[in-house]
Amino acid sequence: MAVTTLSVQLCSMGFSEKCLRRAVNFEAERAYRNIFGRPLRFSNFLAPKILTLCFRSKHKFSDKLLKDVEGYEKELVLMGYTGLIDDDRSREKFRENLKNGSVDFDATLACKQFPSISLGGFPTVELYDGPAGYSQTTESAVPQILEGCIPSHIDANWVDPECFYQNLHSLYAEISNTNASCIPQEKLKKSTMYSQSPDRETETQNASQSTVDKPCSNTESETEQSAISVAEILDKHINCIPGLNKRQLTQLENCGFHTMRKLLHHFPRTYADLQNAEVEIDDGQYLIFVGRIMSSKGIRASCSFSFLEVVVACEVENIEPNSECMDDEVQNTRKRTIYLHLKKFFRGTRFTYTPFLRSIQEKHREGDVVCVSGKVRTMRNKDHFEMREYNIDVLENEGDSCVYAKGRPYPIYPSKKGLNPDFLRDIISRALKTLPIDLDPLPKDVTREFGLLALSDAYMGIHQPTNLNVADLARRRLIFDEFFYLQLGKLFQMLDGLGTKLEKDGMLEKYTKPALNTIFMEEWSNITKKFMKVLPYTLTSSQLSATSEIIWDLKRPVPMNRLLQGDVGCGKTVVAFLACMEVIGSGYQAAFMVPTELLAIQHYEHLLGLLEKLDEVNEKPSVALLTGSTPSKKAQFIRKGLQSGDISLVIGTHTLIAEKVEFSALRIAIVDEQHRFGVVQRGRFNGKLYFNSITSQLTPTTSNDDALKNDIVMAPHVLAMSATPIPRSLALALYGDMSLTQITDLPPGRTPVKTYLIEGNEVGYEKAYQMMLEELQEGGKVYIVYPVIEQSEQLPQLRAASADLETISDKFPNYSCGLLHGRMKSDEKDEALRRFRYGETNILLSTQVIEIGVDVPDASMMVVMNAERFGIAQLHQLRGRVGRGERKSKCILLTSTSSSLKRLKVLEKSSDGFYLANMDLLLRGPGDLLGKKQSGHIPEFPIARLEIDGNILQDAHLAALKVLEESHDLERFPDLKAELSMRQPLCPLGD
Numbered sequence: 002m003a004v005t006t007l008s009v010q011l012c013s014m015g016f017s018e019k020c021l022r023r024a025v026n027f028e029a030e031r032a033y034r035n036i037f038g039r040p041l042r043f044s045n046f047l048a049p050k051i052l053t054l055c056f057r058s059k060h061k062f063s064d065k066l067l068k069d070v071e072g073y074e075k076e077l078v079l080m081g082y083t084g085l086i087d088d089d090r091s092r093e094k095f096r097e098n099l100k101n102g103s104v105d106f107d108a109t110l111a112c113k114q115f116p117s118i119s120l121g122g123f124p125t126v127e128l129y130d131g132p133a134g135y136s137q138t139t140e141s142a143v144p145q146i147l148e149g150c151i152p153s154h155i156d157a158n159w160v161d162p163e164c165f166y167q168n169l170h171s172l173y174a175e176i177s178n179t180n181a182s183c184i185p186q187e188k189l190k191k192s193t194m195y196s197q198s199p200d201r202e203t204e205t206q207n208a209s210q211s212t213v214d215k216p217c218s219n220t221e222s223e224t225e226q227s228a229i230s231v232a233e234i235l236d237k238h239i240n241c242i243p244g245l246n247k248r249q250l251t252q253l254e255n256c257g258f259h260t261m262r263k264l265l266h267h268f269p270r271t272y273a274d275l276q277n278a279e280v281e282i283d284d285g286q287y288l289i290f291v292g293r294i295m296s297s298k299g300i301r302a303s304c305s306f307s308f309l310e311v312v313v314a315c316e317v318e319n320i321e322p323n324s325e326c327m328d329d330e331v332q333n334t335r336k337r338t339i340y341l342h343l344k345k346f347f348r349g350t351r352f353t354y355t356p357f358l359r360s361i362q363e364k365h366r367e368g369d370v371v372c373v374s375g376k377v378r379t380m381r382n383k384d385h386f387e388m389r390e391y392n393i394d395v396l397e398n399e400g401d402s403c404v405y406a407k408g409r410p411y412p413i414y415p416s417k418k419g420l421n422p423d424f425l426r427d428i429i430s431r432a433l434k435t436l437p438i439d440l441d442p443l444p445k446d447v448t449r450e451f452g453l454l455a456l457s458d459a460y461m462g463i464h465q466p467t468n469l470n471v472a473d474l475a476r477r478r479l480i481f482d483e484f485f486y487l488q489l490g491k492l493f494q495m496l497d498g499l500g501t502k503l504e505k506d507g508m509l510e511k512y513t514k515p516a517l518n519t520i521f522m523e524e525w526s527n528i529t530k531k532f533m534k535v536l537p538y539t540l541t542s543s544q545l546s547a548t549s550e551i552i553w554d555l556k557r558p559v560p561m562n563r564l565l566q567g568d569v570g571c572g573k574t575v576v577a578f579l580a581c582m583e584v585i586g587s588g589y590q591a592a593f594m595v596p597t598e599l600l601a602i603q604h605y606e607h608l609l610g611l612l613e614k615l616d617e618v619n620e621k622p623s624v625a626l627l628t629g630s631t632p633s634k635k636a637q638f639i640r641k642g643l644q645s646g647d648i649s650l651v652i653g654t655h656t657l658i659a660e661k662v663e664f665s666a667l668r669i670a671i672v673d674e675q676h677r678f679g680v681v682q683r684g685r686f687n688g689k690l691y692f693n694s695i696t697s698q699l700t701p702t703t704s705n706d707d708a709l710k711n712d713i714v715m716a717p718h719v720l721a722m723s724a725t726p727i728p729r730s731l732a733l734a735l736y737g738d739m740s741l742t743q744i745t746d747l748p749p750g751r752t753p754v755k756t757y758l759i760e761g762n763e764v765g766y767e768k769a770y771q772m773m774l775e776e777l778q779e780g781g782k783v784y785i786v787y788p789v790i791e792q793s794e795q796l797p798q799l800r801a802a803s804a805d806l807e808t809i810s811d812k813f814p815n816y817s818c819g820l821l822h823g824r825m826k827s828d829e830k831d832e833a834l835r836r837f838r839y840g841e842t843n844i845l846l847s848t849q850v851i852e853i854g855v856d857v858p859d860a861s862m863m864v865v866m867n868a869e870r871f872g873i874a875q876l877h878q879l880r881g882r883v884g885r886g887e888r889k890s891k892c893i894l895l896t897s898t899s900s901s902l903k904r905l906k907v908l909e910k911s912s913d914g915f916y917l918a919n920m921d922l923l924l925r926g927p928g929d930l931l932g933k934k935q936s937g938h939i940p941e942f943p944i945a946r947l948e949i950d951g952n953i954l955q956d957a958h959l960a961a962l963k964v965l966e967e968s969h970d971l972e973r974f975p976d977l978k979a980e981l982s983m984r985q986p987l988c989p990l991g992d
């Protein structure tokens with residue numbers, strides 16, 4: 002084959018890389034059949050090999066390649082005819098042909114391409130030692146040879162290493178316009194730095210191709226890096242991994258590995274704890290050995306099946322099972338040799354040809370010291386073991402052996418549709434080699450500040466860690482990314498919704514310096530201050546600062562999105578009422594949405610009671626209750642009042658977000674127990690109110706005209722409240738775009754509820770009844786909570802509220818009992834709760850409907866039947882229904898199995914909701930903690946675990962804020978923006 006022909010092919014590449022490869026193959030095939038009338042072995046990846054050889058600054062590879070050949074043969078070797086001619090006669094004939102010119106190739110060009118090498122009778126070319134020297138030699142010869150073949154717009158010096166890749170890139174860019182091909186492989190290869198173990202086994206069925214991946218200098222790759230977007234690299238199709246055949250591609254695609262990202266994000270599920278075979282070797286163990294290669298053979302087993310067998314001899318400690326009687330010293334010094342048979346199988350006729358078999362066997366040199374790790378299988382012969390799943394690294398230096406042998410973690414991947422784990426490991430390792438060094442969309446100062454690995458190092462570290470610390474660091478970086486893009490997405494989306502830079506700055510400042518965002522009480526509106534005065538208690542310091550934070554937000558021209566969190570009974574409701582008063586005081590409306598009718602009625606009555614005491618206020622705010630059970634005429638009247646602005650505060654259930662409900666000037670929407678509403682529901686509420694609050698028809702008392710104008714285009718402030726204390730990490734993951742306010746103290750005089758765990762057998766029940774009796778006799782009120790309303794045949798062990806009414810009434814004949822459950826009509830429920838509140842009933846048998854928000858301050862005891870049916874957070878919520886006054890309260894948890902007592906023990910020990918939520922998160926994971934409905938809102942984290950990686954989430958949140966502070970629209974970080982859009986974290990919460 003003529004090099005000229007090849008070069009022509011190369012430079013006139015109006016083809017994709019695939020076409021080029023095919024062309025090279027074709028040329029090589031021709032040579033294979035034609036030269037000397039007998040076959041020559043050839044490398045079918047000639048072009049890249051030549052290119053690599055041409056442009057490497059060091060010629061180690063070519064030196065090695067040419068070590069055992071002489072004269073003209075060198076030229077052929079360089080062109081890819083690697084094995085060359087075996088017998089002397091053919092060799093002679095070949096030399097003759099070369100001399101008399103009957104072999105069609107251009108030796109001059111070969112000389113020019115390999116300037117450091119002297120070829121036969123051709124003039125010796127000086128060793129290539131820099132671009133200048135090189136271009137001197139190429140300038141004169143190459144362009145002439147290629148004249149007419151290079152597209153006119155490409156500089157004739159295109160083969161100059163300086164501009165070669167640049168030109169190649171522009172060529173590719175052109176091609177990709179028509180051919181949708183991705184970034185040129187060469188470009189990537191050029192910036193590939195991973196030569197971590199040059200002899201690392203990357204046995205492929207197209208083995209000879211792998212030689213092209215060679216590193217380049219650090220600085221080069223850094224400049225390249227800025228030109229290639231990370232998303233572009235990671236989202237390339239996997240066909241950019243060298244050496245994949247069609248069958249393998251299909252196989253990988255069927256398993257969902259369409260892109261590099263998918264493949265690289267297939268993280269090891271664990272790492273085998275490789276032990277240097279100082280233990281007794283057993284079947285199925287993952288072990289690591291250091292030994293010497295004894296032989297390497299490519300074996301043809303049938304016409305379509307072949308395999309490679311590499312035998313490695315290793316010296317290991319001799320551990321005899323009955324060696325106790327042996328002298329210690331003798332035992333320590335005795336070693337034995339074991340033989341590892343590393344096997345790799347190839348199916349397909351093309352893999353049975355001798356050239357292929359020889360090429361794979363030549364990848365391993367006899368005598369090399371290697372480190373082998375993988376899963377061992379015992380063979381029939383003593384001391385012989387087979388390994389089909391393995392890693393092999395050649396140790397340059399025998400001294401390395403102990404470093405290698407000590408615990409190099411061996412990644413174990415989760416199975417994927419039956420994909421051979423060895424194959425998967427190999428493909429991942431090849432994919433890693435194509436990654437440019439320093440691949441990282443994160444700004445350098447962020448990685449530095451948070452002590453993170455570069456992304457490319459993280460991929461290397463997670464898939465091929467040198468030790469567990471590296472794996473851990475890599476994992477940390479990848480977890481950071483999961484959280485970071487989630488936070489960035491949420492905050493970016495939030496900023497996107499704001500108009501001016503000032504607003505955006507202000508919003509970010511709120512997150513970064515929350516302490517500054519409070520307002521003094523003197524600046525509260527009149528009505529708010531008066532409302533505070535009529536409260537039968539003084540606010541705790543937490544309640545005060547929460548109210549100040551919220552009012553600060555309300556005065557700003559930016560819609561608030563705040564989550565108010567606190568333990569059960571800490572007094573969130575009154576904080577929300579104060580926020581409503583502030584808004585009403587400035588002439589606007591407020592809406593208070595709660596998940597149950599019972600709670601809506603309770604809040605309504607509570608508020609009316611407080612407003613009644615507001616004597617000094619000229620115009621008392623008009624308050625309405627709107628639920629699903631409101632009679633239609635009354636509902637219509639309320640809706641009209643809201644539309645006209647006559648009603649300034651409405652409390653209700655999700656009916657408030659119905660389309661029919663329109664507001665005149667809604668300024669705040671409070672969503673109590675917000676996690677009980679879907680995201681879409683909340684969004685609709687928000688959006689609807691925004692579009693309907695066209696103009697304020699109320700007379701603003703404090704705002705000026707400008708403020709009014711702002712209001713017209715402003716979405717209402719949203720204050721979400723959660724009575725389920727959730728750990729900060731979870732709150733950030735779920736509500737990363739919300740400002741968070743926590744009420745951390747309880748009103749004074751509260752004593753923790755004393756909790757008793759009792760096994761629900763006969764003795765246990767009797768004990769509980771006795772305690773109930775004592776409580777009732779002392780004037781207390783008792784809730785009994787049941788998991789179900791009716792007795793069920795499927796679950797006979799469950800106590801049911803309806804069924805138990807009679808039993809309990811009989812047990813406590815001197816006390817009256819009430820029943821409350823979700824299937825009762827709204828007024829029946831209300832009546833049952835009212836009777837209990839006012840002492841007409843002393844015992845209330847109920848289901849978990851009372852879990853949310855029910856507030857009967859003098860209820861002093863709770864008995865939970867079948868407590869094992871409830872989660873810890875849920876039990877804590879239930880328990881929070883008692884101990885809301887100053888009376889000492891008790892809670893008895895009766896379990897039907899003794900095994901569940903252990904799980905609930907934590908409730909006995911602590912009454913701190915945040916501590917319990919953390920425990921719950923740790924024990925059951927976020928899905929269970931939040932319950933079925935909410936678990937769907939938790940974003941998916943492939944490797945992160947919220948329960949243990951919460952601090953990384955906190956860092957990620959800060960990093961996202963930092964980045965957005967620098968560039969609100971991420972225009973300064975195009976890579977980051979591209980990556981963000983690829984990860985699509987913008988709508989991680991769904992309904």
Ligand SMILES: Nc1ncnc2c1ncn2[C@@H]1O[C@H](COP(=O)(O)OP(=O)(O)OP(=O)(O)O)[C@@H](O)[C@H]1O
Nearest residue numbers: 538539540541569570571572573574575724748854
């Ligand atoms: N500062 C305070 N001092 C004394 N009592 C208070 C104080 N704040 C609120 N309370 C009372 O504490 C009880 C619980 O308050 P509230 O219902 O607002 O709590 P919550 O945080 O909403 O509870 P839950 O999470 O159970 O809904 C109420 O009876 C309320 O009147």
